[in-house]
Amino acid sequence: MHEHRRDQKIEASFALIVTSDSRTPETDETGRLAMRLLEEAGHSVKAYTIVENDGEKILATLRGFLGNGAVQAVITSGGTGIGAKDRTVDATSGLFERDLPGFGELFRRLSQDEIGPAAALSRATAGIAGEKPVFCLPGSRGAMRLALESIILPVIGHMIWELKRK
Numbered sequence: 607m608h609e610h611r612r613d614q615k616i617e618a619s620f621a622l623i624v625t626s627d628s629r630t631p632e633t634d635e636t637g638r639l640a641m642r643l644l645e646e647a648g649h650s651v652k653a654y655t656i657v658e659n660d661g662e663k664i665l666a667t668l669r670g671f672l673g674n675g676a677v678q679a680v681i682t683s684g685g686t687g688i689g690a691k692d693r694t695v696d697a698t699s700g701l702f703e704r705d706l707p708g709f710g711e712l713f714r715r716l717s718q719d720e721i722g723p724a725a726a727l728s729r730a731t732a733g734i735a736g737e738k739p740v741f742c743l744p745g746s747r748g749a750m751r752l753a754l755e756s757i758i759l760p761v762i763g764h765m766i767w768e769l770k771r772k
Contacts, residue, residue, distance in 0.1 A: 616763035618678045620644055621653040621671035625664055625684035625694050626745065629656055636683050636747050643754045649762070652676045659685060661697040668698055672736035678766055679738055681758070684745030686729045695729045695742050702733030702740070709741065709757065713749075716756055720748060739765050 624637045631637070634656060641651045653674065657667050664685070671677050685694025699705075709732035717725035730753070732741045739762070743753045 616766045617648050617650070618762050618766050619650045619652045619676055621674065621677040621680045622651055622655075623664065623667050623671070623680065623682045624654075624656045624745070625659050625682060626656055627658050627691065631656065636745055636750050639747050640681060640683065640750050640754065643751065643759070647754075647759050649759075659691040659693050661693040664694055664697040665701070668701065668735070668740070672701070672738055672740075677738065679762060680735075680740045682740070682742045683750060684743075686731070686742055686744045688727050688729070692729070695731055698735075698740060698742055699731060699733065701735040703736075704734040706732040706734070706739075712757055713743075713753055716752055717749065720752065734769070737769050739769070 622637060622640055624634055626634070637654060637656070641654065644651055653671060655667060657663050668680060668682070671680050682694050682698065685692045710730050713730045714725045714728055717728060728744055730743055730749070732739065734740070741753065741758055743749055
């Protein structure tokens, strides 16, 4: 019998996809913040890449990481707004085998405390694809910090544990 546990201390391995037409590894402060927070929490970042705001390129990159056995979870940064270049959610959500609507709801609720009603414009979302959690986050440092510290890091061990058990 498997015990239902919420406090799993599993070290997860992540891939990070930053979607941007202008950022480089040298200028991507949000990506650096994500890697630092993940590593400080005892997790690892197995892959990091910047992909232009092109739905097909984002989808191909995500598929590659989902097929990588060294990656247990994926975080995307950018492309979750309502602008013409915001393609990440549209490109990735079609791969979700199971949606996690509570993630986006909680993220927007917590964001409202920080940025006010503009939080309602975020399409931040999460789901399970290829038996791996995928989190689609806005591209700002504040959004990355909020999502990691308040939602992802507290639950990722339990998520990995749930997805591995039969």
